Amino acid sequence: MEYFLTEQQKLIKSLARRVAEERILPVRAELDEEEEFPWAAIKDMANADLFRIFIPEQYEGLGEGCFALCLAVEELSRACAGVALCYAADALGTIPILLYGNEQQKQKYLPAIASGTKLTAFALTESGAGSDASAIRTNAARQGEEYVINGTKQFITNGGEAEIYTVIALTDPTKGSRGASAFLVDKGTPGFTFGKKEKKMGIRASATRELVFHNCRVPRENVLGREGLGFVITMKTLDGSRAGVGALAVGLAQGALETAVAYARQRQQFGHPISAIQAVQHMLADMAMNLEAARALVYATAKTIDSGAKNFTEEGAMAKVFASDMAMRVTTDAVQILGGAGYMKDYPVEKMMRDAKINQIYEGTNQVLRNVIALELLRRKGLRE
Numbered sequence: 001m002e003y004f005l006t007e008q009q010k011l012i013k014s015l016a017r018r019v020a021e022e023r024i025l026p027v028r029a030e031l032d033e034e035e036e037f038p039w040a041a042i043k044d045m046a047n048a049d050l051f052r053i054f055i056p057e058q059y060e061g062l063g064e065g066c067f068a069l070c071l072a073v074e075e076l077s078r079a080c081a082g083v084a085l086c087y088a089a090d091a092l093g094t095i096p097i098l099l100y101g102n103e104q105q106k107q108k109y110l111p112a113i114a115s116g117t118k119l120t121a122f123a124l125t126e127s128g129a130g131s132d133a134s135a136i137r138t139n140a141a142r143q144g145e146e147y148v149i150n151g152t153k154q155f156i157t158n159g160g161e162a163e164i165y166t167v168i169a170l171t172d173p174t175k176g177s178r179g180a181s182a183f184l185v186d187k188g189t190p191g192f193t194f195g196k197k198e199k200k201m202g203i204r205a206s207a208t209r210e211l212v213f214h215n216c217r218v219p220r221e222n223v224l225g226r227e228g229l230g231f232v233i234t235m236k237t238l239d240g241s242r243a244g245v246g247a248l249a250v251g252l253a254q255g256a257l258e259t260a261v262a263y264a265r266q267r268q269q270f271g272h273p274i275s276a277i278q279a280v281q282h283m284l285a286d287m288a289m290n291l292e293a294a295r296a297l298v299y300a301t302a303k304t305i306d307s308g309a310k311n312f313t314e315e316g317a318m319a320k321v322f323a324s325d326m327a328m329r330v331t332t333d334a335v336q337i338l339g340g341a342g343y344m345k346d347y348p349v350e351k352m353m354r355d356a357k358i359n360q361i362y363e364g365t366n367q368v369l370r371n372v373i374a375l376e377l378l379r380r381k382g383l384r385e
């Protein structure tokens, strides 16, 4: 399918592919096995200016936006979804600063993020607050010109490795959805430590960790937007990042499809390659069709975001749900096409299948996002253009 990329977008895609093929692909099995955070690959991405893509030019970025970011995420994920997630989660952690940071906060953080020297993370989830974000208990009590944060965040991607954290905490528990605020908290702030590091089914190169706040004091100037905007910032951030999860799923499925096609061409059974068997051909055709449909939806969503549209909740949810469900099916079918070999670690598809699952869970489970899509659909009067 031709997506008519600009010269700059083509360049970004080829830079990301080079890093992915030369620096990530050779070590992906080891990173997965050892559950090792891919610092060397992060440095390679930084050297290729991949962290600059979606940062505005005045903060030392390339000002390219969400679509170009998705192209890079897709290429990285084609090689390793775990490594790609470290990169995509950095975008998730940066979106709140881009959307709600004041000039001083942007000047302080964005150039370092653009250079790739500082990673970011976004911290909402707690043990009692997953799909129901309103159940968070982490609180931030105002004391003069400071806030004192107490509580524990769970399952935070890039936790422990990132330097900059957007943390959602209650500033007024009596105010319901207007009672939360978003804080920028730097690694190393007294009272901010890291707890349990999760051992995961897939995306094992990425770090998933608890953040522990015990009387952690942050200055008032670290509030994003203003007090009470925590849940608005959360929703807008997730709306903006779900196309990236879709791109991650598309890249993962692309890697699985390519592996399945190559294997089907060379694997001989009954005196001919299994690619001559129509049942296998139909599986490959379905994989390719669904993959391309997901890619088109992800790209269209990213372009909608880049257009400056005000509301893209529905598009973001659709892209994330459709692409992640597709990636789960395509990676599972890739394992099936490789037969017993697909189940072994000698081939990458078993890792891809394990890596695919999380995309149906985080950034809003696919059930919760189906609720969101239906709500948007039913709320609208009349048909959409």
Ligand SMILES: Cc1cc2nc3c(=O)[nH]c(=O)nc-3n(C[C@H](O)[C@H](O)[C@H](O)COP(=O)(O)OP(=O)(O)OC[C@H]3O[C@@H](n4cnc5c(N)ncnc54)[C@H](O)[C@@H]3O)c2cc1C
Pocket: 089, 121, 122, 123, 124, 125, 129, 130, 131, 132, 154, 155, 156, 157, 158, 200, 208, 358, 361, 362, 363, 364, 365, 366, 367, 368, 371
């Ligand atoms: C590897 C990993 C990385 C993560 N990274 C981050 C991160 O960087 N930052 C962060 O803040 N969080 C992060 N999360 C948390 C993630 O967003 C949550 O796990 C997710 O939102 C689901 O919450 P939960 O696990 O508590 O599941 P629950 O909310 O307990 O859901 C359990 C089941 O119930 C279903 N369910 C719940 N409510 C509804 C409903 N209303 N309608 C239909 N079905 C429903 C769910 O779909 C699911 O199947 C991460 C999680 C993982 C596993």
